[in-house]
Amino acid sequence: MAELGATIGRRKVTSRAELEQVAFDLFSRQGFDQTTVDDIASAAGIGRRTFFRYFPSKNDVVWGDFDAELERMRRRLNAVPAGTPLMDAIREAIVDFNRIAPHQVPAHRRRMEFILRVPALQAHSTLRYAAWRQVIADFVGGRTGLPSNALVPQAIAYAMLGVAIAAYEQWLASDDSSLCDLLDTAVRTLTSARALTSLRARPSRHPRVRVLPNSAIAASCLNQVDEVSLAAVGYRHNPKRRYSFCTLATYWNFSTWAIRKSANQVG
Numbered sequence: 001m002a003e004l005g006a007t008i009g010r011r012k013v014t015s016r017a018e019l020e021q022v023a024f025d026l027f028s029r030q031g032f033d034q035t036t037v038d039d040i041a042s043a044a045g046i047g048r049r050t051f052f053r054y055f056p057s058k059n060d061v062v063w064g065d066f067d068a069e070l071e072r073m074r075r076r077l078n079a080v081p082a083g084t085p086l087m088d089a090i091r092e093a094i095v096d097f098n099r100i101a102p103h104q105v106p107a108h109r110r111r112m113e114f115i116l117r118v119p120a121l122q123a124h125s126t127l128r129y130a131a132w133r134q135v136i137a138d139f140v141g142g143r144t145g146l147p148s149n150a151l152v153p154q155a156i157a158y159a160m161l162g163v164a165i166a167a168y169e170q171w172l173a174s175d176d177s178s179l180c181d182l183l184d185t186a187v188r189t190l191t192s193a194r195a196l197t198s199l200r201a202r203p204s205r206h207p208r209v210r211v212l213p214n215s216a217i218a219a220s221c222l223n224q225v226d227e228v229s230l231a232a233v234g235y236r237h238n239p240k241r242r243y244s245f246c247t248l249a250t251y252w253n254f255s256t257w258a259i260r261k262s263a264n265q266v267g
Contacts, residue, residue, distance in 0.1 A: 016054045016065070019044050023061045024110055032118045059124040062114045066128060070135055073097045077139040086143055090136060090160060091187040095180050098164070112168055133157035163187055 022044045026035045037058050041051040055061050073093055080089040100108045115125060134148065136157040141148035148154075167182040 019046070019051070019054050020061055020064060021107070023058075024107070024114075027062075027114060028110070032114060033120050057124075059121060062111055062118075062121060063128055064111065067131075069097060070131060074135045074138070077135065080139075086140065087187070087191045090139070090156070091184065091191070093139075094160060094164060094187060095183050098183055099180055109172065112172060116165070116168060116172070129161055133161050136160050159190065160187070163190055 019040070023035070023040045026039055026043060030039070035058070037051055038048060040058070040061070041048050044051070073096070076096060077089065077093050080093075115121060133154070134157070137148040137153040140146070140153035140156050141150065144152065146153055163186045164183060167179065167186045170182050171177050171179045
C-alpha cells in the first residue's frame with residue numbers, strides 16, 4: 001500500500017537517471033543534509049523500497065553509474081596496445097573517462113559540485129576514489145610487472161587522482177572552460193620535464209634516506225617503463241618492509257623525476 005500511495009497524483013519515475021535528477025533538484029533546494037531518502041522517493045512518485053532498487057544509499061545518488069564507467073575505463077586500459085607509452089595511455093584513458101556530451105555538461109557540473117563541495121559526501125567519496133585509483137594501479141602494475149599495491153603503481157594512481165581533482169576544481173570555477181582540455185593539459189604538464197624544470201628534485205641529506213642507484217636511469221622512467229622491470233632499479237616489493245617517511249619521499253621524488261626524464265628523452 002505504501003508503494004501504491006506514493007505514486008498517486010504524480011508521474012512515477014521510471015529510470016535511474018530520472019531519479020537522480022529528482023534528487024539533485026532537492027539537494028539544490030533543500031541542501032544535501034536536509035534531504036532524506038523519503039523526500040526523494042516522494043518527489044519521484046515511488047516508494048522507499050523502490051528507491052533502494054536504484055541506489056544503495058542517498059550518498060550513492062550523486063555518483064550516478066560510476067561503477068559501470070569505471071569498468072569501461074578498465075576495459076579501455078586493458079585494450080591499449082603494448083607499444084603505447086604508459087603515461088600516454090593513462091592520460092588518454094582519464095580524458096575519455098571524463099568526456100561528457102555537451103547537453104550533459106550542466107548536470108555533470110552540478111554532480112561535481114556536490115561531490116567536491118558537500119562535506120557530508122567526503123567520507124563516502126574516499127571509497128570511490130580508492131576504486132578509481134585501483135584501476136590505474138592495476139594497469140601500471142600489469143605494465144611494469146609490479147604488484148598493483150607496490151609503491152610505484154600506487155604513487156602514479158594517487159598522482160593521477162590529484163591531477164583529475166585539480167582539473168575539476170578549475171573547471172567548476174570557470175563556466176567557459178573545457179574539462180577534457182584541462183585534464184589533458186594537467187597530465188601532460190605533470191609528465192613534462194620542460195614544464196617542471198623549477199621543480200627538479202634535489203638530493204636529500206637526511207641520513208635515513210636511501211640513495212637509489214644510478215642504474216635507475218636504465219628504466220627510461222615512466223613513459224617507457226613498460227619495457228623494463230622496475231626491479232632493475234633497486235626497488236623490491238616487500239609487503240612486510242616498513243619504510244620511513246623520508247624513504248617514501250625519496251621514492252616519490254624518483255617517480256616524479258622519472259616522468260620528467262622520460263619526457264626529455266621522447267622530446
